[in-house]
Amino acid sequence: MAAATKEKPATSRKLRRYQLGGYRFISPAVIMMVALIIYPMIYGVYLSFYNTNLVNKWKFVGLKYYLQAFTQSEFYTSVLLTFLFMILVVAGHFIIGFILASVLNKKFVGRTIFRVIFMLPWLFPETVIALLFTWIMNPMYGVLNSILKSLGIISSNISWLGSAQLAFPSVVAVCIWKGYPLVMTMILSGLQGISSDLYEAARIDGANKWKQFLNVTVPGLKPVLTTTIILDSVWWFKQYTLVYTMTGGGPGTATDLISLNIYGTAFNDLRFGKAAAWGIIVFVICYLISKVYRMVLKDE
Structure with missing residues (x-):
């Protein structure tokens, strides 16, 4: 009886040591998440209540910037443009991704090589892609104008990124090219x-190709x-790097997505409180996007 009593505390201590070992293993990841994700989010919420330049100006304004966001046309225009950008890019990803995934799901010689080739756009950094297409679309020495002129499609050089009418579709096309491999890979794994x-x-039941689909x-x-669709939509709704590197939000406000607007408000105008408030609203919008998708695509 006494031996059993002594054995039980020993087992209990061994279990506690085992559990503490698990906490030690996950503690570096938890600390990094708190430092890089949770703390910045909490600090951003705190900043959104102040009119501040983070140096010598700290004026409490409460919910002023949140209320302004719903009364200023600048915010609505930028958010609507971002939604249009997201819809076009995600639609392009799914159209191209589904077609390529369907082709790559079939057995043919060299299938592995083509899978690697079609994955390449996703592997390159966004800045590299942006600079590459900025050179390709350059109105003076860009290869795109040279190719189109040699084919007789255009007669003079076109400023693809300098035109208010062409900058937005040009950026959308580049973003579609950059992001389709993720959708292609996911759909291919599903197929x-x-x-x-x-x-x-x-x-056997008589279903044709369309009904099988x-x-x-x-x-x-x-x-x-x-x-x-949730990952792709949220990722491209908050897209910044490609658009900023290619156009900087211009010409005018043709490509002024909400992410670029927030960046300009913070680091050009030094209105960090307003930028933080708009950033929190964008976070809520991204959460609502995922919520709506889950509701629409839920399993019956």
Whole structure:
């Protein structure tokens, strides 16, 4: 009896040491998350209540900047432009990604090589892609104008990024090219998870290709599509690097996405409180986007 009593505390101490070991392993990651994610978010909320330049100006304004966001046309214009940008880019990703994934899901010689080639845009840093296409679209020595002129499509050089009408679609096209590999890879993994027996059963039941797509492919891809569309939409709604490097938000306000607007407010106008408030609103918008997608694409 006494031996059993002594054994129990020893086992309990060993269990506590085992649990403490687990906490020690995860503590570096937790500390990094607190330092790099949680603390900046809390500090951003704190800043949003002040009119401050972070140096010698700290004036409490409460909810002023949040209320201004819903009364200023500048905010609405920038958010609507960002929504349009997100919709076009995500739609382009899914159209191209689905077509390429369907092709790469078939068996043919050199399939692995083509998979690597089509993944390349996602592997390059956004700054490199932006600078590359800035040179390609240069109105004086850009290769795009040279190719189009040699094909007889245009007669004179076009300023793709300097025109208020062409800058936005040009940036959208580059962002589609940069981001489609993620969607392609996710859809390809989903297609490979659908059993060929389901397609065979559908063919036996007399289903044509379109009905097989609607009744077999789409339901099989639904979990993958839900995750992918949420990640892709939120990522491109808050896009900054590509657009800023290519156009800086110009010409005028043609590509002035909300992320660029917030950056300019903070680091050009030194109105960090207003920028923080608008950043918090964008965070809420991104959360609502994911919430709406989950509601629409939920499993019946």
